[in-house]
Amino acid sequence: MSAVIDNHHGDHAHGPAKGLMRWVLTTNHKDIGSMYLWFSFAMFLLGGTLAMVIRAELFQPGLQLVQPEFFNQMTTMHGLIMVFGAVMPAFVGLANWMVPLMIGAPDMALPRMNNFSFWLLPAAFGLLISTLFMEGGGPNFGWTFYAPLSTTYGPESTTFFIFAIHLAGISSIMGAINIIATILNMRAPGMTLMKMPMFVWTWLITAFLLIAVMPVLAGVVTMMLMDIHFGTSFFNAAGGGDPVLFQHVFWFFGHPEVYIMILPAFGAVSMIIPAFARKPLFGYTSMVYATGAIAFLSFTVWAHHMFTVGIPLTGELFFMYATMLIAVPTGVKVFNWATTMFRGSLSFETPMLFAVAFVILFTIGGFSGLMLAIAPADFQYHDTYFVVAHFHYVLVPGAIFGIFASAYYWLPKWTGYMYDEVLGKTHFWMSFIGMNLAFFPMHFVGLAGMPRRIPDYNMMFANFNMVSSVGAFMFGATQLLFLFIVIKCIRGGKRAPAKPWDGAEGLEWTVPSPAPYHTFTTPPEVK
Amino acid sequence: MSEEGLSTTSLIKRLLLLVVGMFAFGFLLVPIYDVMCQAFGINGKTAGAAWQGQEQAVDMQREVRVQFVSSNAEGMRWSFGPEGNEIVLHPGETHSMNFLAHNPTDRVMVAQAIPSVAPSRAAAFFHKTECFCFTQQVLQPGESIEMPVRFIVDPALPADVRRLTLAYTLFDVTERMAPSLDLAAIHSN
Numbered sequence: 147m148s149a150v151i152d153n154h155h156g157d158h159a160h161g162p163a164k165g166l167m168r169w170v171l172t173t174n175h176k177d178i179g180s181m182y183l184w185f186s187f188a189m190f191l192l193g194g195t196l197a198m199v200i201r202a203e204l205f206q207p208g209l210q211l212v213q214p215e216f217f218n219q220m221t222t223m224h225g226l227i228m229v230f231g232a233v234m235p236a237f238v239g240l241a242n243w244m245v246p247l248m249i250g251a252p253d254m255a256l257p258r259m260n261n262f263s264f265w266l267l268p269a270a271f272g273l274l275i276s277t278l279f280m281e282g283g284g285p286n287f288g289w290t291f292y293a294p295l296s297t298t299y300g301p302e303s304t305t306f307f308i309f310a311i312h313l314a315g316i317s318s319i320m321g322a323i324n325i326i327a328t329i330l331n332m333r334a335p336g337m338t339l340m341k342m343p344m345f346v347w348t349w350l351i352t353a354f355l356l357i358a359v360m361p362v363l364a365g366v367v368t369m370m371l372m373d374i375h376f377g378t379s380f381f382n383a384a385g386g387g388d389p390v391l392f393q394h395v396f397w398f399f400g401h402p403e404v405y406i407m408i409l410p411a412f413g414a415v416s417m418i419i420p421a422f423a424r425k426p427l428f429g430y431t432s433m434v435y436a437t438g439a440i441a442f443l444s445f446t447v448w449a450h451h452m453f454t455v456g457i458p459l460t461g462e463l464f465f466m467y468a469t470m471l472i473a474v475p476t477g478v479k480v481f482n483w484a485t486t487m488f489r490g491s492l493s494f495e496t497p498m499l500f501a502v503a504f505v506i507l508f509t510i511g512g513f514s515g516l517m518l519a520i521a522p523a524d525f526q527y528h529d530t531y532f533v534v535a536h537f538h539y540v541l542v543p544g545a546i547f548g549i550f551a552s553a554y555y556w557l558p559k560w561t562g563y564m565y566d567e568v569l570g571k572t573h574f575w576m577s578f579i580g581m582n583l584a585f586f587p588m589h590f591v592g593l594a595g596m597p598r599r600i601p602d603y604n605m606m607f608a609n610f611n612m613v614s615s616v617g618a619f620m621f622g623a624t625q626l627l628f629l630f631i632v633i634k635c636i637r638g639g640k641r642a643p644a645k646p647w648d649g650a651e652g653l654e655w656t657v658p659s660p661a662p663y664h665t666f667t668t669p670p671e672v673k
Numbered sequence: 674m675s676e677e678g679l680s681t682t683s684l685i686k687r688l689l690l691l692v693v694g695m696f697a698f699g700f701l702l703v704p705i706y707d708v709m710c711q712a713f714g715i716n717g718k719t720a721g722a723a724w725q726g727q728e729q730a731v732d733m734q735r736e737v738r739v740q741f742v743s744s745n746a747e748g749m750r751w752s753f754g755p756e757g758n759e760i761v762l763h764p765g766e767t768h769s770m771n772f773l774a775h776n777p778t779d780r781v782m783v784a785q786a787i788p789s790v791a792p793s794r795a796a797a798f799f800h801k802t803e804c805f806c807f808t809q810q811v812l813q814p815g816e817s818i819e820m821p822v823r824f825i826v827d828p829a830l831p832a833d834v835r836r837l838t839l840a841y842t843l844f845d846v847t848e849r850m851a852p853s854l855d856l857a858a859i860h861s862n
Contacts, residue, residue: 177747256685313717327684327688330679360695361699364696364699365699365700369700379702383787383844384845384846391702391703398699398702456717456793461715486710
């Protein structure tokens with residue numbers, strides 16, 4: 147650990163302020179990163195609780211626990227909270243913590259804006275969650291909030307939902323601007339673009355995606371607001387509007403959004419696998435270009451979500467082929483991860499377990515995505531549980547396992563202590579088994595025709611649904627173990643050295659563990 | 674610390690410009706969508722105004738079956754439907770069909786019919802020279818009306834289309850039109 151640089155030599159900077167106001171007023175990237183991560187974990191548990199309500203109702207056919215109206219609110223809020231409240235803030239939190247450490251910057255480029263963009267989130271989600279307690283209930287039209295279901299037929303609380311999305315969107319845009327400014331302008335001398343760690347690269351590209359599509363989301367909810375309150379007819383056929391237009395504008399945002407939720411996980415896994423294979427990442431340059439290609443192609447495929455709305459044959463063909471084209475750069479990435487592991491000195495600590503499961507299970511989700519991309523077949527799969535299985539396979543073992551892998555990988559750096567490896571592995575295996583039990587049977591019931599977003603189902607789907615529910619309860623309960631592991635790790639344990647993983651590379655391992663409140667006040671030399 | 678490139682301030686100005694631009698682009702998608710649908714005759718949308726084209730030679734060799742369908746949007750209480758279910762015609766001929774509407778309520782109501790043609794790629798070849806859907810209908814309580822649509826099926830209709838369906842959905846736009854039609858006093862009940 148002779149490489150550790152003591153940045154606090156002759157440093158006049160203050161430590162953290164005392165008390166609650168430290169967190170309200172902080173402009174420190176590590177504090178804000180921690181708040182993002184805790185917020186996202188709270189939202190993950192809340193969104194997960196709603197998922198437990200869904201799976202409890204679907205444990206048996208028939209209506210047992212909740213009424214369809216409430217069930218619809220559960221599916222809607224589960225999706226919205228997980229997408230905008232859990233996954234996206236978790237990655238912004240990781241970026242806040244790690245990007246300055248990885249590029250040798252003392253902090254984010256715009257620390258005050260950083261504080262503001264975090265504190266918008268509790269406001270946004272407070273507003274969103276409060277709708278559940280309003281007269282008429284919360285949003286019940288699915289997380290995709292298709293008009294006119296969400297405009298003409300939506301509950302009164304839809305306006306609050308719209309403002310919540312506006313706030314969360316502004317927060318994301320400010321976060322993205324901050325990350326771009328940090329990466330482009332605050333790299334340490336010698337840290338050229340093509341020397342940046344993959345996590346930084348994927349976040350740079352993700353941030354551009356955010357800036358490109360979050361304003362479109364803001365636009366589409368603004369159109370909804372105008373349709374509801376100001377008598378416009380963007381999506382109202384009676385006034386000359388078109389409900390299909392909603393789907394085009396929404397998915398123009400929505401498809402890049404799914405890559406926003408996965409690209410940072412790609413980056414994290416691209417750093418974790420080399421660390422535990424004790425080999426440099428295979429094909430770094432191709433990884434960078436593949437990420438760029440995925441981001442570019444994500445703008446050309448949105449209508450594959452709407453094959454059944456009646457788009458012309460040429461349109462179906464274009465969007466089908468464009469979608470399948472995305473499998474090429476994604477395949478490059480999977481190939482590179484596999485090749486990095488090939489003949490490596492592999493060891494399977496918890497971060498590596500999550501990363502390897504990520505590669506395998508995300509690929510399964512990618513393949514079911516290819517099946518859905520086949521336009522004529524999609525008419526059968528559309529709006530069935532097959533779609534639910536597909537996107538949970540790319541989001542749970544994709545985005546969320548990526549976040550878990552990152553959390554375990556960098557926890558020693560954050561807390562200064564090693565997490566409990568046995569508990570970490572238990573968390574992994576319980577999550578792995580639970581998640582596969584929950585989501586794999588959904589492929590079968592989906593192919594057999596079980597529709598999504600319905601609280602009741604045909605008797606013939608009963609067994610598979612019971613398995614799904616058991617798996618979901620197992621996965622959900624296991625996340626409390628993760629909470630315990632993190633708290634235990636913060637409170638103490640084996641002291642972590644500056645570089646706890648012998649194969650790890652990067653500037654973040656040159657500062658002590660836990661990372662001091664201020665790091666790289668003098669920029670490091672990058673060779 | 675940057676070796677080259679923009680200062681942070683000008684970088685942020687450009688990024689903010691991109692944000693504003695993409696917000697505007699979201700709204701620009703609305704006219705783009707309409708233009709694309711019209712240009713390629715997709716989405717089953719027919720022209721919103723009377724067709725002004727030249728009279729075309731009738732293709733006596735070919736028969737096309739035109740079917741008529743009507744439905745009421747949610748909450749619309751008028752009885753509404755075509756006089757006949759279908760017409761078999763030669764492309765190029767002018768035909769007409771009457772739709773009947775009756776307002777059974779005890780209030781003045783305004784309706785707007787929205788047409789759609791299936792298959793959607795036939796929409797561009799279905800020319801309406803007169804249609805009740807070009808305007809809105811105001812019916813007094815208990816009043817009935819006979820509403821014609823006159824149309825020509827273009828002889829250039831793709832050869833594999835032998836049957837097309839003209840569907841109308843009738844929307845209640847009383848509330849929406851209340852201010853301009855001065856119905857505010859009557860429409861609430």
